[in-house]
Amino acid sequence: MPAERPFSREERDELAENDSRDKSRKVITTPTSASDGGYAYHDPDGEDHPRCNTGGPDTEFVEMTVDEAKRRNKSPCGFCDRLSDS
Ligand SMILES: [Zn+2]
Numbered sequence: 167m168p169a170e171r172p173f174s175r176e177e178r179d180e181l182a183e184n185d186s187r188d189k190s191r192k193v194i195t196t197p198t199s200a201s202d203g204g205y206a207y208h209d210p211d212g213e214d215h216p217r218c219n220t221g222g223p224d225t226e227f228v229e230m231t232v233d234e235a236k237r238r239n240k241s242p243c244g245f246c247d248r249l250s251d252s
Contacts, residue, residue, distance in 0.1 A: 178242075181242045188232070192229055196205065207241070216246060220245045
Protein backbone atom coordinates (compact mmCIF):
# COMPACT_ATOMS: atom_id res chain seq x y z
CA MET A 167 0.00 0.00 0.00
CA PRO A 168 1.33 3.44 -0.85
CA ALA A 169 1.35 5.93 1.99
CA GLU A 170 -1.67 8.14 2.23
CA ARG A 171 -1.16 11.47 0.56
CA PRO A 172 -3.36 14.48 0.01
CA PHE A 173 -5.44 14.47 -3.11
CA SER A 174 -4.70 17.09 -5.71
CA ARG A 175 -7.29 19.55 -6.91
CA GLU A 176 -7.54 17.60 -10.18
CA GLU A 177 -8.14 14.32 -8.40
CA ARG A 178 -10.81 15.91 -6.27
CA ASP A 179 -12.56 17.35 -9.31
CA GLU A 180 -12.45 13.95 -10.90
CA LEU A 181 -13.89 12.33 -7.81
CA ALA A 182 -16.67 14.90 -7.76
CA GLU A 183 -17.47 14.22 -11.40
CA ASN A 184 -17.46 10.49 -10.85
CA ASP A 185 -19.63 10.72 -7.80
CA SER A 186 -22.83 9.68 -9.46
CA ARG A 187 -24.50 8.59 -6.26
CA ASP A 188 -27.77 10.01 -5.07
CA LYS A 189 -27.55 13.80 -4.71
CA SER A 190 -29.81 13.72 -1.69
CA ARG A 191 -27.57 11.20 0.06
CA LYS A 192 -26.46 12.33 3.49
CA VAL A 193 -22.81 13.10 3.94
CA ILE A 194 -20.93 14.76 6.75
CA THR A 195 -18.41 17.53 6.53
CA THR A 196 -16.68 20.07 8.70
CA PRO A 197 -18.36 23.46 9.05
CA THR A 198 -15.24 25.18 7.72
CA SER A 199 -15.29 26.43 4.17
CA ALA A 200 -13.50 24.73 1.30
CA SER A 201 -10.86 27.44 1.19
CA ASP A 202 -10.18 26.85 4.85
CA GLY A 203 -9.17 23.24 4.43
CA GLY A 204 -12.62 21.75 4.88
CA TYR A 205 -12.87 20.81 1.25
CA ALA A 206 -14.03 17.25 1.62
CA TYR A 207 -17.28 15.62 2.51
CA HIS A 208 -17.30 12.17 4.00
CA ASP A 209 -19.43 9.10 4.11
CA PRO A 210 -20.79 8.72 7.63
CA ASP A 211 -20.05 5.45 9.38
CA GLY A 212 -23.49 5.43 10.92
CA GLU A 213 -22.50 7.33 14.03
CA ASP A 214 -21.96 10.80 12.57
CA HIS A 215 -18.30 10.08 12.11
CA PRO A 216 -16.43 9.82 8.81
CA ARG A 217 -15.83 6.34 7.51
CA CYS A 218 -12.21 7.26 6.81
CA ASN A 219 -11.74 8.14 10.48
CA THR A 220 -10.52 11.65 9.80
CA GLY A 221 -10.71 14.21 12.56
CA GLY A 222 -10.62 13.67 16.29
CA PRO A 223 -13.16 13.29 19.06
CA ASP A 224 -13.51 17.07 19.21
CA THR A 225 -13.86 17.62 15.50
CA GLU A 226 -17.22 19.05 14.65
CA PHE A 227 -19.12 17.59 11.73
CA VAL A 228 -22.32 18.73 10.16
CA GLU A 229 -24.66 16.62 8.10
CA MET A 230 -25.88 17.76 4.72
CA THR A 231 -26.81 16.34 1.36
CA VAL A 232 -24.26 15.75 -1.38
CA ASP A 233 -25.95 18.47 -3.38
CA GLU A 234 -25.49 20.97 -0.59
CA ALA A 235 -21.88 19.97 -0.04
CA LYS A 236 -21.09 20.43 -3.71
CA ARG A 237 -22.71 23.85 -3.68
CA ARG A 238 -20.28 24.71 -0.91
CA ASN A 239 -17.46 23.75 -3.24
CA LYS A 240 -16.66 20.54 -1.40
CA SER A 241 -15.51 17.33 -3.00
CA PRO A 242 -15.93 13.70 -2.03
CA CYS A 243 -13.31 12.42 0.37
CA GLY A 244 -10.98 10.15 -1.59
CA PHE A 245 -10.32 7.93 1.40
CA CYS A 246 -14.01 7.37 2.12
CA ASP A 247 -14.47 6.71 -1.57
CA ARG A 248 -11.80 4.00 -1.54
CA LEU A 249 -13.25 2.45 1.59
CA SER A 250 -16.73 2.28 0.13
CA ASP A 251 -15.38 0.46 -2.93
CA SER A 252 -13.78 -2.32 -0.98
ZN1 LIG B 1 -13.47 10.70 4.51
